[in-house]
Amino acid sequence: MKDKLYEYLLMLGDNSMVLGHRLSELCGHGPSLETDIALTNISLDLFGQVRSYFQYAAEIKGGDVTEDSIAFLRFDRDYRNVILVEQPNEDFAHVIGRQFLFDAFHLPLLEQLMESNDEMIAAIAAKSIKECRYHLRFSSSWVKRLGDGTMESKIKMQSAMNHFFPFVSELFRETSIEKEMKELGVGADLKMIKEVFDEKVKEVFFESTLEIPQSSSRQTNGKTGIHTEQMGFILAELQYMQRAYPNMQW
Amino acid sequence: MNSTQNKNIQDLLREVTDPEIPVLSIMDMGVVRDVEVNGKSVLIKITPTYSGCPAMDTIATDIKLKLDEAGYDTTVKLILSPAWTTDWITKKGRAELEKYGIAAPLDETSDKHALIDGKRIVKCTNCGSTNTKMVSQFGSTACKALFQCEDCLEPFDYFKCLK
């Protein structure tokens, strides 16, 4: 049970960490000062949530395990994030598209986790949800601005969504650990989250005058550790300091 | 715990400020949730404003330094529940924010009007006019949005309502 809870916490934390890392790559590179600050603030929120999840995970694991060792000293196969969040930034429409799809999943996820009978998970979710509401507000308003903007912004927004949609189904494909956590009242019910997600997507796409992509879904398995080559590049940068200077602290 | 000792600790905590808003004591910020005293050993429970707030580690260290210096043996514990809300900023804290140039958070409904509907209701900290517009929903730190006054042209931060 302890091991499974640990794995579940990694699933929750790794999504936020890898997405937070992708956003941090934009620090100083955002298309405008305003969006640069917004994206890095969202990144910071996500990393804050990661710390809470990993501090708790370290406590469960015991021994020498710390939040830092969990974050920086695992190999790619041990990361539990979905493939969606490791997708590269490409252009601003991609950054926004990826963010919106994740936020639209993240908010109902946290809503459910607030009711978790694991007190710590419930507390982290109650804290995070306040931040996530701002994230979704930001990303959905940009999807609308770009989708219902110029011809060029519309094409870019649509093509970003076409690229990301095949990765969406993984968010809702239940792994054995998620199933078990759900049944114990610790984890979330992905089916219920999907209903809220679909509603939100429909609403935002309609207002954005975008088409919901009908592309077939890909059989991705990031949650069980099967990642794309992107993960190697991410970890090379993310882990550099800890690998080069073991146990270094700021 | 005796009340002189308690008052002494409260006074010391009032001298610890948020490193990002140095006019604001952590007591007025509402991040100190509990103080437990047992002889010379003190347990202070604090809660973060935002999950990623980089100020929390500094605040925890500052509390420990301040109280240890006064002869206490201090432990600082970070708690997450109940989650912090801007309602916990004291009246004095709000006044100090404004003096510092940061508009204090509005109530939840007005906050939405200001941030989403673009209503001009946030008061300029420089001239007091409400003829202000939001420049960016995200400001210099996670807790703030950036505004500008259309009368005196002063740009200023608005502390977003967090419920």
Ligand SMILES: [Zn+2]
């Ligand atoms: Zn003014």
